[in-house]
Amino acid sequence: MSERVREKLNILADAAKYDVSCSSSGGTRKNDNKGLGDSHASGICHTYTEDGRCVSLLKILLTNHCIYDCAFCVSRKSNDIERAAFTVEEVVSLTINFYRRNFIEGLFLSSGIFKNADFTMERLLRVVKKLRLEERFNGYIHLKTIPGASEELIREAGLYADRMSINLEMPTEKGLKLLAPEKSHEDVKRPLGFVQNQIVQFNDEKKLIKSTPKFVPAGQSTQMVIGATPETDKDIMHTADAFYKNFSLKRVYYSGYIPISHDNRLPLIGTQPPLIRENRLYQTDWLMRFYGFHVNELLNDANPHLDVDIDPKLSWALRNLQFFPIDINVAAYKMILRIPGIGVSSAKKIIQARKFGKLRIEQLKKIGVAYNRAKYFIKCADTPYQINDYQASQIKSFILMESQSKYLKNDIQQLILF
Amino acid sequence: MIYVIDGSLESLLCAVFEWFERKPGNIILQLEKYYQPDAFAAEFHVHRDQKKADRVWTGLKKKLDKSWMRRFYCAFLSESAQAYSSLFEFTCYIFSNPAGSEVNYGNAHVLAVAQTAKKVEREKHRMEAFIRFQHSADGIFYCVIDPDFNVLPLIMNHFKNRYADQQWIIYDLKRHYGLYYNLEKAEEVNLTPEEEKNLQKTTGELHAVKENFYAILWKDYFKSTNIVARKNTKLHVQHVPKRYWKYLTEKMDT
Numbered sequence: 001m002s003e004r005v006r007e008k009l010n011i012l013a014d015a016a017k018y019d020v021s022c023s024s025s026g027g028t029r030k031n032d033n034k035g036l037g038d039s040h041a042s043g044i045c046h047t048y049t050e051d052g053r054c055v056s057l058l059k060i061l062l063t064n065h066c067i068y069d070c071a072f073c074v075s076r077k078s079n080d081i082e083r084a085a086f087t088v089e090e091v092v093s094l095t096i097n098f099y100r101r102n103f104i105e106g107l108f109l110s111s112g113i114f115k116n117a118d119f120t121m122e123r124l125l126r127v128v129k130k131l132r133l134e135e136r137f138n139g140y141i142h143l144k145t146i147p148g149a150s151e152e153l154i155r156e157a158g159l160y161a162d163r164m165s166i167n168l169e170m171p172t173e174k175g176l177k178l179l180a181p182e183k184s185h186e187d188v189k190r191p192l193g194f195v196q197n198q199i200v201q202f203n204d205e206k207k208l209i210k211s212t213p214k215f216v217p218a219g220q221s222t223q224m225v226i227g228a229t230p231e232t233d234k235d236i237m238h239t240a241d242a243f244y245k246n247f248s249l250k251r252v253y254y255s256g257y258i259p260i261s262h263d264n265r266l267p268l269i270g271t272q273p274p275l276i277r278e279n280r281l282y283q284t285d286w287l288m289r290f291y292g293f294h295v296n297e298l299l300n301d302a303n304p305h306l307d308v309d310i311d312p313k314l315s316w317a318l319r320n321l322q323f324f325p326i327d328i329n330v331a332a333y334k335m336i337l338r339i340p341g342i343g344v345s346s347a348k349k350i351i352q353a354r355k356f357g358k359l360r361i362e363q364l365k366k367i368g369v370a371y372n373r374a375k376y377f378i379k380c381a382d383t384p385y386q387i388n389d390y391q392a393s394q395i396k397s398f399i400l401m402e403s404q405s406k407y408l409k410n411d412i413q414q415l416i417l418f
Numbered sequence: 419m420i421y422v423i424d425g426s427l428e429s430l431l432c433a434v435f436e437w438f439e440r441k442p443g444n445i446i447l448q449l450e451k452y453y454q455p456d457a458f459a460a461e462f463h464v465h466r467d468q469k470k471a472d473r474v475w476t477g478l479k480k481k482l483d484k485s486w487m488r489r490f491y492c493a494f495l496s497e498s499a500q501a502y503s504s505l506f507e508f509t510c511y512i513f514s515n516p517a518g519s520e521v522n523y524g525n526a527h528v529l530a531v532a533q534t535a536k537k538v539e540r541e542k543h544r545m546e547a548f549i550r551f552q553h554s555a556d557g558i559f560y561c562v563i564d565p566d567f568n569v570l571p572l573i574m575n576h577f578k579n580r581y582a583d584q585q586w587i588i589y590d591l592k593r594h595y596g597l598y599y600n601l602e603k604a605e606e607v608n609l610t611p612e613e614e615k616n617l618q619k620t621t622g623e624l625h626a627v628k629e630n631f632y633a634i635l636w637k638d639y640f641k642s643t644n645i646v647a648r649k650n651t652k653l654h655v656q657h658v659p660k661r662y663w664k665y666l667t668e669k670m671d672t
């Protein structure tokens with residue numbers, strides 16, 4: 001089997017790598033059958049590729065044969081590439097053998113659509129069933145929901161998978177129609193909604209009957225390609241926000257488009273992927289999920305784009321200087337969270353520590369606050385008295401002067417006259 | 419005043435006991451192996467006494483919740499002299515103050531214990547991630563490591579739960595002991611220097627053809643899942659520091 005499996009793995013791992021999601025968190029499966037595997041609540045990244053992305057799961061396609069012709073996708077029908085398909089046994093054996101050597105946390109299985117949605121989904125289901133039932137595998141399984149597959153198949157798959165996901169592909173319906181006329185956001189929403197309903201139902205049942213099986217315990221996620229179509233950051237984040245709210249998604253992933261096609265609707269091959277933009281979008285995502293920001297505060301009609309040179313939290317603070325300086329010895333937790341340079345764990349420590357006495361600059365630095373950034377926005381026990389207030393533009397230039405961008409090799413510093 | 423301890427958990431706890439018994443004021447805690455007599459300071463050798471240690475441990479348990487007891491233990495496993503001092507001061511601080519004082523992050527010792535524990539937990543997590551088993555001819559999955567801190571006690575349960583149906587050995591080359599799981603329970607093992615050397619051999623009879631095949635597959639996978647256009651070596655090295663590379667299958671040559 002060996003050489004052919006090796007070839008297949010190379011082709012099908014290469015085709016699957018554009019799916020960003022690799023998290024293995026949220027799994028709750030315990031090894032209670034003396035089988036193989038046990039999930040780790042926070043997930044484990046077993047290694048990182050040279051592009052700095054985490055490798056937690058064996059991420060492969062079952063096949064890269066596909067009946068669709070989506071312009072942004074490397075496996076599109078019209079693309080002249082090598083095609084391959086794994087057998088069910090091959091995927092199972094690879095997963096088990098990698099897992100036993102502690103290479104991976106589990107399997108991320110996706111697939112091109114061959115024949116039709118049901119046929120594809122049925123194959124995916126056979127893999128996960130074999131893993132769970134025959135191999136007694138309790139590791140993490142992330143399974144793609146195939147849009148258009150029957151509800152019975154999706155429901156059954158949900159009993160064995162830890163997480164399921166469907167990719168939105170483009171942030172707006174208009175963008176999607178441009179590049180993949182055969183697809184629509186509706187096709188994604190229907191199965192997402194179905195799985196979401198099932199999760200709620202199973203959880204309700206679980207409250208009454210303890211033996212109710214798990215159903216997609218790590219929830220659902222989705223992914224959007226950014227930079228392939230001309231959406232604004234505002235469009236992207238408002239879509240993300242709506243999906244977080246309507247489908248209780250665990251994650252929305254943003255994937256900077258990497259040119260793979262000569263199609264004239266898309267960026268040219270050789271164009272740099274929009275890495276800074278992707279980073280800023282993730283920062284915004286974090287601010288929405290962990291820092292209590294509403295998407296409208298960060299992106300609205302007046303500011304449809306995120307700043308490239310500063311992060312969205314700092315940029316919000318500079319637009320809203322009326323809230324600052326915040327006295328960290330008295331302010332509420334949710335206000336402390338909004339100070340640039342203070343993260344969740346520092347904010348929590350501050351709240352605990354200030355019960356024992358007013359905090360000073362030295363202590364803040366030790367706790368882990370990025371004081372050089374935070375100092376323009378806070379007051380603490382020994383903050384020096386300052387006569388004049390700085391303008392937003394001044395603070396921005398002070399901070400930029402002190403910090404080094406990880407993206408710009410030669411900083412472009414603008415001269416300031418006043 | 420200098421308190422000299424032998425570096426065991428008991429001796430650290432006994433030092434606390436002796437300090438409360440004698441109240442000598444500020445002291446300096448030193449490890450026996452690094453200790454050099456000081457002409458101007460009196461020294462006191464702390465003797466290990468299980469009973470005294472137990473009393474301090476029980477007392478601590480009454481004052482601290484589970485997560486803080488774990489932090490204490492983790493900070494201890496860091497094996498650094500600085501951490502021992504911080505733990506000593508921290509314990510004295512906890513006993514001399516009302517309940518709930520452990521969250522006073524403004525206190526240097528509290529913060530030091532929390533931060534050291536965090537470092538050890540990070541190393542523990544890294545070991546859970548970076549351990550790479552090899553399947554030997556006798557059916558045992560084995561792996562050698564040399565972690566920054568003594569994390570074997572922390573990772574034992576993780577591997578025991580995860581690989582309940584396979585025998586495995588994880589051996590710490592730096593501290594010369596390891597864990598062996600025999601399908602029933604995991605226990606500590608000590609190997610002779612000879613056996614240690616055998617364990618490190620990656621070629622020869624220990625290494626089956628099949629093992630090589632999976633190593634190659636894994637290296638292939640590692641390469642094909644990388645997106646060249648996004649190359650970011652700085653981030654890569656930040657996540658997988660170079661000192662771990664020698665034990666990572668995907669980072670080995672050939």
